[in-house]
Amino acid sequence: MFLNRLENVYKIMEQEGLSQTIVSDKNALFYLYGKWFNVGERMIALLLRIDETPILVLNDLFSFEDKDTKIVYFNDKESGPDKLLPYIIHHKALGIDKFFPSRFLISLMNLHAASAFKTCMAIDYARFVKDMDEQKLMIESSHINDLCMEDFKCALRIGMSEKEMQEECYKIYKKHGIDRVSFTPIVAFKATAADPHHEPDDKTILEAGDMVLFDVGGVYKDYCSDMTRVFFTAEPTAFQREIYNLVRRANEEAIKHIKPGVALKDIDKIARDIIDSAGYGEYFNHRLGHFIGIEDHDFGDVSLSSDIIAKPGMIFSIEPGIYIKDKIGVRIEDLVMVTKTGVKVLNEYPKDIQVLDLK
Amino acid sequence: MFLNRLENVYKIMEQEGLSQTIVSDKNALFYLYGKWFNVGERMIALLLRIDETPILVLNDLFSFEDKDTKIVYFNDKESGPDKLLPYIIHHKALGIDKFFPSRFLISLMNLHAASAFKTCMAIDYARFVKDMDEQKLMIESSHINDLCMEDFKCALRIGMSEKEMQEECYKIYKKHGIDRVSFTPIVAFKATAADPHHEPDDKTILEAGDMVLFDVGGVYKDYCSDMTRVFFTAEPTAFQREIYNLVRRANEEAIKHIKPGVALKDIDKIARDIIDSAGYGEYFNHRLGHFIGIEDHDFGDVSLSSDIIAKPGMIFSIEPGIYIKDKIGVRIEDLVMVTKTGVKVLNEYPKDIQVLDLK
Numbered sequence: 001m002f003l004n005r006l007e008n009v010y011k012i013m014e015q016e017g018l019s020q021t022i023v024s025d026k027n028a029l030f031y032l033y034g035k036w037f038n039v040g041e042r043m044i045a046l047l048l049r050i051d052e053t054p055i056l057v058l059n060d061l062f063s064f065e066d067k068d069t070k071i072v073y074f075n076d077k078e079s080g081p082d083k084l085l086p087y088i089i090h091h092k093a094l095g096i097d098k099f100f101p102s103r104f105l106i107s108l109m110n111l112h113a114a115s116a117f118k119t120c121m122a123i124d125y126a127r128f129v130k131d132m133d134e135q136k137l138m139i140e141s142s143h144i145n146d147l148c149m150e151d152f153k154c155a156l157r158i159g160m161s162e163k164e165m166q167e168e169c170y171k172i173y174k175k176h177g178i179d180r181v182s183f184t185p186i187v188a189f190k191a192t193a194a195d196p197h198h199e200p201d202d203k204t205i206l207e208a209g210d211m212v213l214f215d216v217g218g219v220y221k222d223y224c225s226d227m228t229r230v231f232f233t234a235e236p237t238a239f240q241r242e243i244y245n246l247v248r249r250a251n252e253e254a255i256k257h258i259k260p261g262v263a264l265k266d267i268d269k270i271a272r273d274i275i276d277s278a279g280y281g282e283y284f285n286h287r288l289g290h291f292i293g294i295e296d297h298d299f300g301d302v303s304l305s306s307d308i309i310a311k312p313g314m315i316f317s318i319e320p321g322i323y324i325k326d327k328i329g330v331r332i333e334d335l336v337m338v339t340k341t342g343v344k345v346l347n348e349y350p351k352d353i354q355v356l357d358l359k
Numbered sequence: 360m361f362l363n364r365l366e367n368v369y370k371i372m373e374q375e376g377l378s379q380t381i382v383s384d385k386n387a388l389f390y391l392y393g394k395w396f397n398v399g400e401r402m403i404a405l406l407l408r409i410d411e412t413p414i415l416v417l418n419d420l421f422s423f424e425d426k427d428t429k430i431v432y433f434n435d436k437e438s439g440p441d442k443l444l445p446y447i448i449h450h451k452a453l454g455i456d457k458f459f460p461s462r463f464l465i466s467l468m469n470l471h472a473a474s475a476f477k478t479c480m481a482i483d484y485a486r487f488v489k490d491m492d493e494q495k496l497m498i499e500s501s502h503i504n505d506l507c508m509e510d511f512k513c514a515l516r517i518g519m520s521e522k523e524m525q526e527e528c529y530k531i532y533k534k535h536g537i538d539r540v541s542f543t544p545i546v547a548f549k550a551t552a553a554d555p556h557h558e559p560d561d562k563t564i565l566e567a568g569d570m571v572l573f574d575v576g577g578v579y580k581d582y583c584s585d586m587t588r589v590f591f592t593a594e595p596t597a598f599q600r601e602i603y604n605l606v607r608r609a610n611e612e613a614i615k616h617i618k619p620g621v622a623l624k625d626i627d628k629i630a631r632d633i634i635d636s637a638g639y640g641e642y643f644n645h646r647l648g649h650f651i652g653i654e655d656h657d658f659g660d661v662s663l664s665s666d667i668i669a670k671p672g673m674i675f676s677i678e679p680g681i682y683i684k685d686k687i688g689v690r691i692e693d694l695v696m697v698t699k700t701g702v703k704v705l706n707e708y709p710k711d712i713q714v715l716d717l718k
Binding site: 040100305 | 399435436455458459460461462464465466468476477656658664
């Protein structure tokens with residue numbers, strides 16, 4: 001168990017007035033143990049008590065040892081909640097992480113396990129700030145994503161379908177040692193890019209003059225990358241250039257203002273104001289960014305309704321976009337890390353207009 | 360919405376004494392709508408009320424129409440549970456499906472949304488019995504899995520690693536039009552097969568004399584297949600033959616006794632007794648089978664602790680095995696469907712001992 005991470009979680013629990021909490025989300029458990037528990041439909045519950053050794057209640061099919069944890073096993077004929085019960089302080093509130101399955105929670109409620117049940121976001125808050133080990137992995141993960149993006153660009157051929165290019169993406173990741181993607185790679189050749197979650201298809205074929213959008217990320221040693229770039233296959237029209245440069249300016253200006261103490265909602269506003277004042281505000285219809293790490297969407301975002309204040313070690317995406325249906329879709333996305341004095345951009349892949357000469 | 364499926368769910372809710380229930384699991388929603396809702400961290404809740412049109416509370420990013428459903432949208436600034444509240448009958452118990460995220464459930468509890476909260480398995484029980492459309496898809500899915508198994512066998516080469524063979528499996532599925540697997544294909548060349556969940560690796564190389572185990576399944580039109588076969592690369596030893604034939608007999612005898620009205624725990628016992636009485640009982644350390652359909656593990660199993668009685672339309676696996684560490688691992692698995700008069704085996708791939716002459 002990473003005891004420094006656990007200490008952070010305890011601190012946040014105390015701030016939230018909780019002395020005990022259940023952690024069951026496998027990403028949260030990975031954060032604490034550096035190990036994936038894949039228990040399927042079976043219960044897994046780590047009980048964190050500020051006054052006690054952590055207690056992990058686990059099905060005996062998944063044997064596990066950790067010197068900092070007391071392990072309590074149940075078998076398939078026993079009930080997980082029953083086994084957990086003796087370790088919960090009944091006269092106090094019990095925190096519950098956000099994804100504990102309802103059937104186990106309802107069992108604990110029926111057992112009157114605690115005086116109250118409260119959603120506990122302590123681990124999610126702890127994960128906002130990446131420690132040094134995590135920072136290193138995130139930097140390397142984005143570095144590899146940069147290298148892959150260059151290969152994606154070089155693999156483009158007139159006449160190929162989005163789906164074919166998507167399959168190339170998987171091969172290229174593999175070539176760079178990446179077996180698992182952060183999310184299904186998005187490849188969009190035409191105005192299909194106006195759907196931010198476009199699913200590449202067989203029938204959209206790359207033609208000379210198309211713009212090409214890649215929104216892609218790989219998982220390096222369990223840490224996710226995520227980047228979006230747009231390429232041109234012919235000299236851009238004045239309109240394409242206007243939209244592209246506008247999105248790029250929104251991306252770069254937002255990034256420029258990131259430093260410790262800044263409210264993330266203000267960073268969203270900087271990007272949004274730039275696109276708004278050029279008259280395209282209605283076409284930027286999503287938040288500016290999201291946190292990322294063990295999951296491609298860690299909890300927390302960069303949006304007008306975000307209450308998060310930038311702290312050193314936070315890593316999130318900055319991804320303004322303009323989406324005009326049947327016409328154009330442009331998004332430019334980097335991962336950034338808040339440093340002690342400002343910001344480090346994890347993606348070094350260029351954002352200049354690139355016009356490709358494709359065969 | 361499939362109204363016949365909904366009717367079944369209502370019937371089971373009434374048997375359980377529930378007049379209202381929340382469905383949020385995406386597999387359950389697919390079962391009712393034939394559509395995948397991928398809403399990520401956002402709330403989705405279908406409120407089924409016996410006296411009312413179903414109400415689907417959904418984030419407005421995921422617009423959806425269905426003539427049999429009232430849709431209620433919330434946006435990212437609003438609370439899903441708040442939007443759901445007016446439609447719940449507060450003085451009655453509320454059923455909750457098994458995976459509704461705890462944070463939404465806790466919100467509903469804090470809003471005193473209902474007189475009690477109960478785990479509701481109505482959709483899981485409804486899904487026990489496949490309707491005609493589902494049966495057809497399951498039969499076709501297993502038929503394709505049979506064809507793939509033959510191709511897997513033919514792709515084996517002395518000197519290849521388990522990992523290489525696993526990659527061949529993906530290619531072969533693709534060739535047969537299967538883009539998505541039910542689960543990561545298991546390929547085991549040696550005593551690695553003694554781990555029922557073995558993860559194929561780079562260092563286990565196929566040598567003449569090895570036994571080869573494939574536990575594989577593909578997803579055809581959203582319905583899963585799942586089958587295990589073992590091949591020999593040299594004439595089996597007496598011991599290998601004994602273990603193989605024993606597992607095969609357990610598989611075939613269990614299947615032979617399946618018909619409507621039979622308790623699934625008795626089917627488990629038939630297979631287990633055969634292996635037990637040959638002296639290998641301790642090496643068959645898992646349940647005999649599991650239900651399957653939209654998920655590779657649908658709710659419900661064939662085990663000594665199962666209370667399920669066979670009904671026409673039920674589909675589950677029959678997969679006895681013997682696992683002796685560092686020595687041997689054999690499992691033989693078919694999917695079977697209970698019919699009006701007996702049982703139909705969905706896998707027609709042969710179970711005779713096959714000795715391959717590999718290069």
